[in-house]
Amino acid sequence: MTQRKSRADRRVELIDAARRAMIQHGAEGVHLNQIAEEAGLTSGAVLYHYPDLRDLLIEAHHAGMERFYEQRVKKISGIADPAQKLITTIRSGLPEGPDDAGVRLLCELGGAAGRNRVYGTLLTTLYDRQVAMYQTILEIGAAQGVFKLAGDSEQIARNLVALEDAYGYRIIARHHSIGPDEAVGLILDFARMSTGHPLKETPAARQKTTRTPRPRNGGPARGATTTPPQQDAS
Amino acid sequence: MTQRKSRADRRVELIDAARRAMIQHGAEGVHLNQIAEEAGLTSGAVLYHYPDLRDLLIEAHHAGMERFYEQRVKKISGIADPAQKLITTIRSGLPEGPDDAGVRLLCELGGAAGRNRVYGTLLTTLYDRQVAMYQTILEIGAAQGVFKLAGDSEQIARNLVALEDAYGYRIIARHHSIGPDEAVGLILDFARMSTGHPLKETPAARQKTTRTPRPRNGGPARGATTTPPQQDAS
DNA sequence: ATATTTGTTGAATCGTGATTCAAATACTTA
């Protein structure tokens, strides 16, 4: 039998297993068994902790967003210069590549949000928080005289987050000529116009990209996370 | 027995039925029976025309994009003034509201594009076409001296489409304070900076919003297209 | 130690959707 775990521990594990399973099979296409396998358990055990699967999925999405947001906050926490802070923030909002797990999950949600109110709210809330984050950076920069905002800070912040989101989708969809670097460049073009600041990317800023050395999911080895396990009906 | 149709006619009908079914149940969550019902047929008949469901779904997505793109082109076809053309184009790229069928379908695809190469390509191609469309408008405007572009036309065009896309998602997700009008406003803020043109929205431009009087799907009456038929597991 | 609670399994059951196909029906052609 698989190592027994306390209720709380197991729930945390399950949330992460669900997160991984959804990334592979789609937010709406995941099956209970896939989540169970990812957690190294049987479907019965999963049901024991989450009698209603939807609750688990929602918690998993919630956790994914929280993780995504916290990572961004953490990454800019030590930066004082508003310009560097802005640049770093922009990069941290984009996927590292087409297989970036965090952003993949968020993209999964986009479509479902139109049909599922909970998901819509979740996504909307994240958007608003990100806008607030940018707005703060912009306001501080303006207060320090570093930025000369070309408009309302909220308006600029909203557009910044919107651009991030959209390029995230492009990168995930494997656009041939838009990768993380190109996306940063495009968003920076807008940021320069909006702040009146040259926003030069320092080599250091690029290093910051290192999100997590390797997702390294604890579950049993399945097919690669990339393309092979792809056949995906629909 | 349901009215017999020629092979070609039936295929067109099925593509549309699939489109409608996907909007209601998700691009990946649709079931054969739902498509059949939407078309007023039995599952067997659907399989007769499309032995592999995936082909039908891909064709349906393709058709949806084509329709979306053609509508946009058509809407700006008669407009001579670059500024009005730009404004109209921006509005035509946004959903009319959270239930806009065309955009809903596109949003559905966003998540799947990460797992399905065909969908990724489809979406990427649409993006590129839209960029080209904007680029043409920008270039013509610049050539006529109406616009003073603040950067490369492709860069501006890419950001315009990106903003459209992102706000489309926000509107579909029912953001409390971002509707079509607000989104147009935000995108126009960026467009003004990029073109150096005031881009005043004329009342006429707002009228153009009328996409199709009513989607009026030919199928049997199901639950309302809005929220009621929503329970949607995941 | 023993009893009790908690977490997990594995098999059985149930339900649903996909798939198949012979029969029936509607067109087309001769």
Add this chain to the structure above:
DNA sequence: TAAGTATTTGAATCACGATTCAACAAATAT
């Protein structure tokens, strides 16, 4: 009109995922 072909149905079958639950094992309490 008769023969032939194309389309659709409806029932049967198949496959698979969700759900249930008795038995079991691991932790905890007594």
